[in-house]
Amino acid sequence: MDRRREDRQGGGCEPKRSDAPALCFEQVTFGYTRVPVLREVSLQVRGGEFVALVGPNGAGKTTMMRLGLGLLHASHGTVRLFGERVEDFEDWWRVGYVPQRAGSGAVLPVSVEEVVRTGLTGHLGLFRRPRPHHRERMEHVLDLMGVAGLRRQPINELSGGQQQRALIARALVTDPSLLVLDEPTTGVDADARHVLREALEHLVDVERVSVIYISHDPEGFEGLADRVLEVRAGHVTDLTRPQREETSEERLWRR
Amino acid sequence: MEALSYEFMQRSIIATTLVCAVAPLVGAFVVQRRQALIGDGVGHVAFAGVGLAFVTGTNPFVGALLLTLLAAYALFRMERRGRLGGDLALAMIFYGGIALGYLFTQRAGGGLNSVVGFLFGSPNNLTWGQVWAIAALCLGVLVVIVALYGPLVSIAFDEPAARVSGVPTDGLQLILTVVVALIVVGGMYALGILLVAGMMVIPVAASSQLSRSYRGTMLGGSLVGVGCALTGAIGAFYADVPTGSAIVLLAVGCYLAAAVLRAARQRYAVGSSRRAATV
Numbered sequence: 001m002d003r004r005r006e007d008r009q010g011g012g013c014e015p016k017r018s019d020a021p022a023l024c025f026e027q028v029t030f031g032y033t034r035v036p037v038l039r040e041v042s043l044q045v046r047g048g049e050f051v052a053l054v055g056p057n058g059a060g061k062t063t064m065m066r067l068g069l070g071l072l073h074a075s076h077g078t079v080r081l082f083g084e085r086v087e088d089f090e091d092w093w094r095v096g097y098v099p100q101r102a103g104s105g106a107v108l109p110v111s112v113e114e115v116v117r118t119g120l121t122g123h124l125g126l127f128r129r130p131r132p133h134h135r136e137r138m139e140h141v142l143d144l145m146g147v148a149g150l151r152r153q154p155i156n157e158l159s160g161g162q163q164q165r166a167l168i169a170r171a172l173v174t175d176p177s178l179l180v181l182d183e184p185t186t187g188v189d190a191d192a193r194h195v196l197r198e199a200l201e202h203l204v205d206v207e208r209v210s211v212i213y214i215s216h217d218p219e220g221f222e223g224l225a226d227r228v229l230e231v232r233a234g235h236v237t238d239l240t241r242p243q244r245e246e247t248s249e250e251r252l253w254r255r
Numbered sequence: 256m257e258a259l260s261y262e263f264m265q266r267s268i269i270a271t272t273l274v275c276a277v278a279p280l281v282g283a284f285v286v287q288r289r290q291a292l293i294g295d296g297v298g299h300v301a302f303a304g305v306g307l308a309f310v311t312g313t314n315p316f317v318g319a320l321l322l323t324l325l326a327a328y329a330l331f332r333m334e335r336r337g338r339l340g341g342d343l344a345l346a347m348i349f350y351g352g353i354a355l356g357y358l359f360t361q362r363a364g365g366g367l368n369s370v371v372g373f374l375f376g377s378p379n380n381l382t383w384g385q386v387w388a389i390a391a392l393c394l395g396v397l398v399v400i401v402a403l404y405g406p407l408v409s410i411a412f413d414e415p416a417a418r419v420s421g422v423p424t425d426g427l428q429l430i431l432t433v434v435v436a437l438i439v440v441g442g443m444y445a446l447g448i449l450l451v452a453g454m455m456v457i458p459v460a461a462s463s464q465l466s467r468s469y470r471g472t473m474l475g476g477s478l479v480g481v482g483c484a485l486t487g488a489i490g491a492f493y494a495d496v497p498t499g500s501a502i503v504l505l506a507v508g509c510y511l512a513a514a515v516l517r518a519a520r521q522r523y524a525v526g527s528s529r530r531a532a533t534v
Contacts, residue, residue: 070419071418092421093420097415097420106287106412107286107289107463108287108459108463108469108472109463109466109468109469109471109472110408110412110468111467111469113468114408114412114469118408118409118413118416118417119416119420120405121405121409121417121420121422122417122419122421122422124405126403126406127402152467153467167416170416174420
């Protein structure tokens with residue numbers, strides 16, 4: 001299937017469809033000043049898809065994701081999450097977000113366990129405490145990301161790779177369908193990148209989470225990404241060559 | 256103990272201990288949000304409130320509370336616009352506040368002693384009514400912190416991620432700034448407008464040297480605060496020094512001791528791992 005052609009059509013974003021894309025941009029334009037950073041961008045990220053977003057620094061990758069997550073509002077066009085306009089979207093537990101270098105900014109010691117628990121806050125509401133099934137989920141994501149043994153360590157004393165895995169565990173604690181990672185390999189050494197990559201492979205293959213991976217470093221997503229989109233000069237281009245759909249067996253073999 | 260036999264000392268100890276127990280709990284959130292000086296800024300505005308109360312003949316407690324709550328809302332609006340920190344408008348509010356406060360107090364014929372009392376605290380002159388008002392404010396702040404502990408940790412640690420996960424970050428920011436205003440007003444008589452902000456931050460900085468979790472840092476900060484308040488208030492009585500200064504200097508001493516202890520612990524840990532590697 002030629003995915004580039006499908007993106008240009010921009011269909012399938014209608015609300016209330018059960019198979020609505022995880023994220024959909026319809027002719028979105030945005031600028032911090034009068035000069036647009038993004039011009040009439042359309043794209044879709046479907047369920048279970050791994051999409052890498054690349055481009056030079058300052059091209060608008062993070063801006064695009066901040067629009068997708070409702071942290072910024074489009075000047076023109078519509079952004080939808082799971083078919084709902086992002087302004088009306090309420091099921092935020094379905095989205096996990098790992099901002100760039102979030103863990104290293106901690107001034108005071110915050111243990112890995114405490115960091116992961118903060119991921120539940122939006123889902124629980126202001127006054128509810130975590131229940132046993134929430135605690136089970138916490139244990140699951142700590143194990144999944146290989147940070148269970150570090151639960152009592154302060155996150156700002158961990159290596160870059162360990163911090164990223166703890167933050168991904170936090171993003172996964174509500175069992176989301178879409179995970180957005182902003183420059184997850186910044187400040188992460190080669191060994192830790194390998195561990196991070198294995199964890200992401202597991203997420204896509206076993207947990208069936210859609211992933212949007214923002215990076216200027218292709219090493220982190222090569223062989224993992226279904227599509228690579230480049231943000232440049234306000235436009236988004238699909239760099240992935242048209243190819244036939246791989247069977248699940250071929251996909252597994254490739255990895 | 257002789258100090259405890261005086262009623263003015265009992266009032267002083269109760270008020271300073273309550274403020275120093277609760278202030279670090281609030282301080283942990285503002286330090287993590289890199290707003291360590293917000294308490295100091297709100298204190299400047301509280302001084303304007305005190306001055307306004309002198310001019311209008313109302314209770315300084317009420318004047319300070321009204322103006323600091325207004326300042327809290329103004330700060331919240333500025334922060335929402337992403338202009339907090341290094342913003343000139345913020346500096347205008349703070350320095351304008353202290354200038355206005357001094358102008359008002361002079362205009363109302365307030366003596367230098369009363370001004371110094373509000374700036375640096377006069378816990379030995381507290382009435383029981385003031386002690387109960389301080390206790391009520393501290394209790395209110397404690398209830399808010401305990402009830403909203405999880406959501407406040409999430410916005411203190413990573414606000415963008417908290418916002419995306421559906422946490423009402425705007426409302427929580429406003430609540431946190433209001434709570435800062437309440438603790439500054441609560442500590443105004445006991446520690447003074449300029450020193451109470453120090454007890455929000457320094458005990459937290461001290462306990463963070465030795466703690467490995469956020470909860471531990473908060474509770475440790477509160478314990479350091481209580482220890483400094485009890486020791487400082489009683490020590491100041493015998494040494495005949497100002498109570499607020501004694502408490503804050505003790506907290507600075509705790510920070511230095513904790514920093515030395517941390518460095519020693521790290522050196523020991525490095526030494527142990529080297530010895531293990533050699534063996």
